[in-house]
Amino acid sequence: MQTTTTVSNGVDTEALIGARGAFEQMPEAAAFKFRSTCEWNEGTNNVNLINGYFGLGENHERKQTFRIESDHPAVFAAADRAPTPPEIVLAALASCLTGGVAAVAQHRGIQLHKMRAMVEGDIDVRGILGMDGDIRNGFSDIRVTFEIDADATEDEIRALVAQSQKRSAVFDILTNPTNVNVTVA
Numbered sequence: 001m002q003t004t005t006t007v008s009n010g011v012d013t014e015a016l017i018g019a020r021g022a023f024e025q026m027p028e029a030a031a032f033k034f035r036s037t038c039e040w041n042e043g044t045n046n047v048n049l050i051n052g053y054f055g056l057g058e059n060h061e062r063k064q065t066f067r068i069e070s071d072h073p074a075v076f077a078a079a080d081r082a083p084t085p086p087e088i089v090l091a092a093l094a095s096c097l098t099g100g101v102a103a104v105a106q107h108r109g110i111q112l113h114k115m116r117a118m119v120e121g122d123i124d125v126r127g128i129l130g131m132d133g134d135i136r137n138g139f140s141d142i143r144v145t146f147e148i149d150a151d152a153t154e155d156e157i158r159a160l161v162a163q164s165q166k167r168s169a170v171f172d173i174l175t176n177p178t179n180v181n182v183t184v185a
Contacts, residue, residue, distance in 0.1 A: 011106040029056050044072040045081050090119040093170045097144060100164030114149040
């Protein structure tokens with residue numbers, strides 16, 4: 001007699017698979033636009049407001065407006081009221097990969113018990129300060145380390161992380177060129 005174990009990682013994979021089928025039938029519905037509006041407070045302190053987005057052929061409003069504040073640390077003569085924008089990028093990468101692992105684990109019938117992603121990025125601020133044109137302004141290296149407790153083998157856990165990385169929008173944004181246009185209205 002075979003027993004069936006119900007896995008609950010909080011991800012509705014049936015809905016995701018259903019969406020995939022719908023997008024195969026109507027690819028234009030898969031074109032989404034996400035938005036953020038950044039308002040300057042003072043110094044290097046800003047607040048990003050995130051609410052509406054376009055998807056499924058129409059604009060949508062969120063249940064609430066999300067706020068992501070940013071600043072610079074005191075060593076840069078700033079108020080240190082929030083994480084730096086590069087730290088927010090690291091958090092976005094960790095969040096995207098972690099959410100992906102949960103979704104893949106749910107789809108594969110793997111129960112997660114605990115998961116943590118530690119992300120670390122190397123940046124030489126001489127580039128940002130314009131001290132050396134050969135030093136890039138952004139991260140030169142980013143490392144993500146997962147600690148995952150799940151009802152799975154080490155190989156199955158590695159496969160979860162690999163599949164999450166393969167489908168991660170933020171990983172893709174960071175590792176492939178993206179057209180970015182900046183204008184003044």
